[in-house]
Amino acid sequence: MRSWMEKTLQRDGTVPDCDKEKWKVTLNWYLGYCTKEKLGDPTIKDNAKIFWKQAVLPRKPEPWQEKQWADAMRWFFERMAPKDGAGGAMRKLIRRRGLRFTTEQSYMSWLRRFQAYVYPGDALEATEADVVEFLSYLADTEQVSAASQGQCLNAMVFFFRHVREFKEINFRGAVRAPKRTKLPVVLSETELKRLLELLSEEFRTFARLQYGAGLRVSELIRLRVADLDFDRGQIYIRDAKGGKDRSTILPASLERLLKEQVEKIRGVHKKDEQDGFDGASLPPGLIRKLSGRNRDFHWQYVFPARKLAKDPRTGKTMRHHALENSYQVAITRAAKAAGIEKRVTTHALRHSFATHMLEGGADIRTVQELLGHNSVETTQIYTHVMKRPHGLISPLDRL
Numbered sequence: 520m521r522s523w524m525e526k527t528l529q530r531d532g533t534v535p536d537c538d539k540e541k542w543k544v545t546l547n548w549y550l551g552y553c554t555k556e557k558l559g560d561p562t563i564k565d566n567a568k569i570f571w572k573q574a575v576l577p578r579k580p581e582p583w584q585e586k587q588w589a590d591a592m593r594w595f596f597e598r599m600a601p602k603d604g605a606g607g608a609m610r611k612l613i614r615r616r617g618l619r620f621t622t623e624q625s626y627m628s629w630l631r632r633f634q635a636y637v638y639p640g641d642a643l644e645a646t647e648a649d650v651v652e653f654l655s656y657l658a659d660t661e662q663v664s665a666a667s668q669g670q671c672l673n674a675m676v677f678f679f680r681h682v683r684e685f686k687e688i689n690f691r692g693a694v695r696a697p698k699r700t701k702l703p704v705v706l707s708e709t710e711l712k713r714l715l716e717l718l719s720e721e722f723r724t725f726a727r728l729q730y731g732a733g734l735r736v737s738e739l740i741r742l743r744v745a746d747l748d749f750d751r752g753q754i755y756i757r758d759a760k761g762g763k764d765r766s767t768i769l770p771a772s773l774e775r776l777l778k779e780q781v782e783k784i785r786g787v788h789k790k791d792e793q794d795g796f797d798g799a800s801l802p803p804g805l806i807r808k809l810s811g812r813n814r815d816f817h818w819q820y821v822f823p824a825r826k827l828a829k830d831p832r833t834g835k836t837m838r839h840h841a842l843e844n845s846y847q848v849a850i851t852r853a854a855k856a857a858g859i860e861k862r863v864t865t866h867a868l869r870h871s872f873a874t875h876m877l878e879g880g881a882d883i884r885t886v887q888e889l890l891g892h893n894s895v896e897t898t899q900i901y902t903h904v905m906k907r908p909h910g911l912i913s914p915l916d917r918l
Contacts, residue, residue: 520550520561520606523635524599530639531598542591548574549592555844557620557828560610562600567592605642606630608682616681621737629674642678647689650675654693668696703870704861705904711871713857714850722849724776725822725841726868731770733872733889735760736847736865740840743799744781745817749774759891767889780821787838788819796827797835873901 524546528539550561552574558566575588609630613623634642636653657663657671672690679685706714711730718726729739738756746755753766769777798813799820812818820840830837847865854863861867869890876886887898 520631521547523631523638524550524595526635526638527599527602528594531594534594538587538590541587542594545588545591546595549595554624555842557839560606562596562603562606564596567596602641605634605678605682608643609678612681613677625670626674626677629671630678632671633675633678643683647679647685650679650690651693654690658694658696663696665696665698700900702904703874703900704863704867705874705901706859706861706863706867706871707906708875710857710859710861711868714853714859714863717856718853719849722846724773724780725846726850726865727773728770728777729865730868730872731773732767733869733876733886734767735869736843740820740822740843740846742821743817744784744819744821747777747781747821749778756891761891761893763891765888765891777821784819784821784823785816787823788816791827791838794827795836797830797833797837799823800830800837800839870901870904873898874904877901878905 525543528534528543528546531539534542549567549570552570553559553561553566556569558569560566571592575585580588606627610623610627613626618626630642633645633650633653636656637645637649640649654668654672654675657668663671675690676688679688715723715726725739728734729736732754734742734754734756738759741757742754743757746757747769748755749769752769752771754769756765756767759765792814796814799818801813801818819838822841824839824841827836828839829835830839843865850863850865850868854861873886873890876889877883883895883898883902886901887895890898892898
């Protein structure tokens with residue numbers, strides 16, 4: 520929503536030029552807070568009240584600052600929010616169809632960028648030709664990846680099919696973003712040891728488990744107590760990418776730590792029950808099916824959030840999972856402290872798991888199943904970054 524807000528603010532002749540940059544900073548702060556705290560739709564006034572109470576007032580602003588921030592928020596709700604008919608309708612239909620919250624975030628983000636592109640026009644009046652131009656703009660000017668352009672296309676198809684109620688959709692003719700083959704970033708065992716040693720204690724178990732089981736970060740933070748099978752040495756991944764379930768390795772070296780974590784969660788859960796919480800967050804379909812069973816201990820997250828929070832969809836007070844942003848920042852800082860000259864993200868741990876499994880002699884089909892890849896061709900990318908793949912050495916080394 521940032522780009523649409525900034526473009527609208529810049530072209531609004533009723534706002535003094537001297538205030539536009541200051542208001543933009545304030546509103547970006549508000550939009551970022553809504554995203555970070557997962558409040559949901561920023562055009563809902565209740566979210567603005569939460570922002571004001573929890574983010575603005577604790578700073579104890581000077582009277583002139585408070586007025587400046589209040590003026591920016593007032594402009595947003597008087598000039599921007601009433602124009603967001605497309606956003607409100609899109610979000611409502613996404614939730615009615617029970618799509619994931621991450622899908623909602625992705626689709627809404629692409630809609631906001633489309634709104635900014637067609638401004639001062641309205642997305643509810645945009646044509647299929649506007650979408651074709653937008654997709655081409657993303658490929659030519661923004662130079663987004665093929666995967667990102669595909670996400671945008673999915674969002675636009677949903678918008679035109681379900682919000683605009685088009686029976687037939689024709690987005691042909693758009694310039695396609697080129698597909699690029701990128702080699703994954705893989706850490707050596709020495710680099711991994713340094714990284715784990717320097718990682719803050721709070722996130723060390725996160726990283727060890729992600730590397731030891733080859734999990735995506737979204738799968739890691741959504742693990743529930745019931746997904747840990749200590750007797751069989753397995754971890755069950757539910758409703759992963761593509762809506763699939765699978766199982767992977769539960770590292771024996773982490774068994775004691777994970778059992779201690781489960782007991783720690785048990786104490787948190789008992790306190791939550793005393794405080795009258797509404798349970799752990801669940802996908803919409805499961806909430807209807809289980810009808811209150813999400814208060815049961817086995818549904819609680821292995822890595823829960825530090826505090827209870829209001830669910831942006833239902834408004835209920837729930838215990839969500841930990842946020843991945845803090846974990847990602849911790850990984851980046853530890854990699855820098857360890858002197859690792861690579862672009863290290865949380866996903867590098869999953870890449871390292873796959874590569875080291877293959878180097879250790881694991882069958883590629885087995886690694887494919889552990890990672891949850893649809894095709895073995897996806898898993899084959901790791902053969903390109905193996906240490907001496909297939910036992911080959913450079914001819915120079917034989918001279």
